[in-house]
Amino acid sequence: MKLYHSTRSPYVRKAMIAIHEAGLAHEVLLETMRVSPSRDNPALFAVNPLGKLPTLVLDDGTAIFDSTVIVHYLDVVRGDGHLHPDDPDARFQAMRDHAIGEGLMGLVVDWYSEKFRDPAADTNERFRLYDLRVRLTLDELETQASRLADTRFNIAHIAIACALGYLDFRFDDLDWRAGRPALAELGDHLNARPSVAATKPYDDI
Ligand SMILES: N[C@@H](CCC(=O)N[C@@H](CS)C(=O)NCC(=O)O)C(=O)O
Numbered sequence: 008m009k010l011y012h013s014t015r016s017p018y019v020r021k022a023m024i025a026i027h028e029a030g031l032a033h034e035v036l037l038e039t040m041r042v043s044p045s046r047d048n049p050a051l052f053a054v055n056p057l058g059k060l061p062t063l064v065l066d067d068g069t070a071i072f073d074s075t076v077i078v079h080y081l082d083v084v085r086g087d088g089h090l091h092p093d094d095p096d097a098r099f100q101a102m103r104d105h106a107i108g109e110g111l112m113g114l115v116v117d118w119y120s121e122k123f124r125d126p127a128a129d130t131n132e133r134f135r136l137y138d139l140r141v142r143l144t145l146d147e148l149e150t151q152a153s154r155l156a157d158t159r160f161n162i163a164h165i166a167i168a169c170a171l172g173y174l175d176f177r178f179d180d181l182d183w184r185a186g187r188p189a190l191a192e193l194g195d196h197l198n199a200r201p202s203v204a205a206t207k208p209y210d211d212i
Pocket residue numbers: 015016017018019042043044045058059060061073074075116
């Protein structure tokens with residue numbers, strides 16, 4: 008396995024701790040790199056269209072992200088599952104506690120990068136890379152869309168419906184349906200579901 012890695016990232020560290028917990032350190036090759044919203048990174052984008060660390064690539068080429076999914080893979084699929092309690096109440100409590108740790112990590116990582124960002128310097132490049140990563144991610148979803156359409160509605164459909172709905176709401180000009188017929192069909196299918204239709208975003212206040 009190969010882990011796209013940085014010694015600076017707390018998200019990567021989550022994956023590293025899970026690697027050690029599962030006793031799999033000897034199986035993992037580290038590919039260390041720097042990432043930022045203004046840094047083009049074709050090698051990383053090729054395996055993870057979101058362009059984020061950590062990304063774990065299995066020997067058969069399967070790419071796994073984000074850190075929470077990597078920890079799940081290492082612990083539940085490859086390890087003994089001790090990081091994910093079986094008991095529903097204990098598991099739910101662990102998820103709640105994980106959310107606060109993860110949320111704190113997100114706040115401090117965002118705060119740190121805001122502190123040192125030159126607001127004028129790289130806006131165009133950052134915008135170009137956001138556009139690129141969104142399009143690469145939509146292209147990846149296009150390849151998964153018919154499988155997702157054939158899968159019973161689950162938490163993944165909720166996230167994808169919300170992301171596509173936000174694109175319709177805020178990024179009309181991106182025209183995400185163009186050239187992505189399967190994803191467009193999936194989007195229509197999801198939007199027709201009552202829970203999705205009832206929660207369409209709109210400007211209120
Ligand atoms: N939700 C992701 C967040 C990962 C993340 O934001 N990683 C940072 C490194 S600390 C990154 O890749 N930033 C690059 C970018 O957002 O452009 C996870 O849990 O893996």
